[in-house]
Amino acid sequence: MAGWVTWRTAMERALYGTDGFYRRERPAAHFRTSVHASARFAAALGRLLAEVDAALGHPQRLDLVDVGAGRAELLVNILRSAEPELAERLVPVAVEIAPRPADVPGRIGWRSDLPHGVRGLVIANEWLDNIALDVVELTPAGPRIMLVDPATGDERAGPEPDPDDLDWLERWWPLRETGDRAELGSPRCRAWSAVIGRLDRGLAVAIDYSHTRATRPVYGTLTGYRDGATVPAVPDGSCDVTAHVALDACTAAGERAGASGTLLTTQRDALRALGLSGARPPIDLAHRDPRGYLQALCSAGEDAELTDPGGLGGFGWLAQTVGIPVPAALAPSPALN
Numbered sequence: 001m002a003g004w005v006t007w008r009t010a011m012e013r014a015l016y017g018t019d020g021f022y023r024r025e026r027p028a029a030h031f032r033t034s035v036h037a038s039a040r041f042a043a044a045l046g047r048l049l050a051e052v053d054a055a056l057g058h059p060q061r062l063d064l065v066d067v068g069a070g071r072a073e074l075l076v077n078i079l080r081s082a083e084p085e086l087a088e089r090l091v092p093v094a095v096e097i098a099p100r101p102a103d104v105p106g107r108i109g110w111r112s113d114l115p116h117g118v119r120g121l122v123i124a125n126e127w128l129d130n131i132a133l134d135v136v137e138l139t140p141a142g143p144r145i146m147l148v149d150p151a152t153g154d155e156r157a158g159p160e161p162d163p164d165d166l167d168w169l170e171r172w173w174p175l176r177e178t179g180d181r182a183e184l185g186s187p188r189c190r191a192w193s194a195v196i197g198r199l200d201r202g203l204a205v206a207i208d209y210s211h212t213r214a215t216r217p218v219y220g221t222l223t224g225y226r227d228g229a230t231v232p233a234v235p236d237g238s239c240d241v242t243a244h245v246a247l248d249a250c251t252a253a254g255e256r257a258g259a260s261g262t263l264l265t266t267q268r269d270a271l272r273a274l275g276l277s278g279a280r281p282p283i284d285l286a287h288r289d290p291r292g293y294l295q296a297l298c299s300a301g302e303d304a305e306l307t308d309p310g311g312l313g314g315f316g317w318l319a320q321t322v323g324i325p326v327p328a329a330l331a332p333s334p335a336l337n
Contacts, residue, residue, distance in 0.1 A: 004147040004156065007222075008187065010235035011132035014150065016097055021237055022130070023098055033126050034207070034267070034312050035074045038302035042077030044274040045123060045205075049078065051327035052121045052203050053086060062089045063120030063202070067195065068127030069094035072104045079105075091120075114198050122195055122204040128250065129208045129242045131191050134184040135220060136161055138175035146181075153234035172249040173216050181220040185246040189253035192318075196257040201323035204254075207267060209244040210316030216246075247316045259320035263330055267306070268313035273330050276303040 005013075015021050034041040053062055066075050072094045079087055093109040094100075100110040135146040139157050143166065147158040161169065165184055169175065173182040195204050211217065224231040226239040233241045251264055307313035319326055 004149055004158070006134050006145055006158065007148050007235070008132045008134045008184075010148050010150045011241050014235035014237045014241060015130060015132065017237070019237065021240055024237075034306055034315075035070070035077070035125060037305050037312065039077045039081070040276060040302050041271070041306055042074055043081040044271050044276055045074070045121075046078045046081045047274050048203070048205075048327060048329055049082070049121050050086060051329045052324070053089075055324040055327065056119060056201060058089075059119060060089060061091055061119070062086070063115070063118045063122075064090050064092045065095060065115060065118055065120070065122045066093070067095045067114065067122060067124040068130065069096045070098075071101050072096075072108050072110075074123065074125065075108050076105065079108075114194060116198050117200045118198055118202060119200050120202045122199060122202070123207070124192075124195065124205065125207045127208070128188045128191065128206055128245045128247075130240070131188050133187050133243060134161075134165070135222065136165075136169060136175070136182045136184055138178055138180045140178055143169065143175055148235060150235045153232055153236075168249070172213055172246055177218075180218055182216070183220050183222070183243045183246075185249050188245055189249050192250040193253045193257040196254045196259050196320060196322065199322045203319060203321050203324065203327065204259075206245070206247065206250065206318040207315055208247065209242070210247040210318075211244050212246070212248045217244075245316070247318045251318055251320070254318070254320045258322055260323060261321040261326040263317075263319040263326045265317050265319070265330070266309070266313065267315040267317055268309050270317045270319075270330055271303070271307050271313070276306060 013020065016023065049064060064075065064078065069075060075092045075094055079092060082090065093111065093115055095111055095114055097112050104110065136143050137146050137157065143161055144157040145159050145161055146155050148155050165186060168184065168186050169182055172185060175182055192206060221244040222233040224233040224239040224241055231239050235241050247264060251262055255262060305312060319330055
């Protein structure tokens with residue numbers, strides 16, 4: 001890969017090309033997600049799945065789709081935590097471009113594209129942030145698409161964005177001062193629209209690093225990850241390259257695609273509403289049931305990591321439904337805030 005290209009082209013090649021990062025690497029070796037932090041994350045999503053099942057009238061077939069599934073760890077953990085009767089009706093599908101790992105259970109479907117006519121729950125955990133996009137900088141000559149040398153990460157100004165992208169910038173990420181940068185979120189909006197468009201009835205949840213129009217970072221969020229550490233975002237295939245997601249823009253895109261209900265919240269609020277309080281067990285339990293106390297203390301620590309507002313708990317959750325209300329289980333209790 002040589003020469004100057006747009007960031008979108010460079011990211012697409014670096015992450016998903018023939019020998020791209022996500023075709024070659026195991027994500028858990030490079031960064032820690034909620035799925036890897038604790039099985040209690042999957043258990044909480046399992047409770048949400050049960051709410052969706054009830055809203056759909058307990059159908060004979062209940063779809064569970066994980067978009068950007070990695071090695072299907074989330075699906076495996078949800079299946080383990082689900083009630084047997086519900087688990088029997090589940091049709092779990094992993095959407096992932098990497099080859100199917102040998103240890104994924106046979107009942108989990110594996111495909112590289114979104115299925116049509118989903119009735120159930122779609123989860124997109126840390127998927128949208130890896131959808132390739134362009135970077136725009138406001139120059140003295142106006143906004144310009146930035147070009148990048150994939151081998152070094154060096155940049156230079158390129159062409160003006162097209163009219164549709166300029167409209168997106170004006171609505172969602174306006175640039176005010178020379179040097180201001182934006183990550184052009186149109187591809188993420190289209191990707192999320194496709195998820196909602198393939199949801200026949202049920203709930204789709206996007207969980208990701210995010211920001212809203214009022215809190216856009218002036219210089220953007222492009223970041224690289226390798227071996228558990230942040231590194232320069234050089235799109236040469238040696239590292240993960242991500243950018244935070246404009247979830248408010250995706251919200252509007254989902255509504256245009258047919259979403260009938262929407263909740264935009266944080267992981268902290270969503271998981272606490274689903275029962276992960278992080279509260280320490282009462283000290284007297286240590287005397288009555290020492291083993292139970294240690295287990296409860298461990299669970300509280302895992303909950304605290306998952307709901308830490310300065311870490312995983314600060315992730316955005318976009319929940320959108322088609323044909324059913326937003327599950328009441330996602331509504332936070334005033335006592336938890």
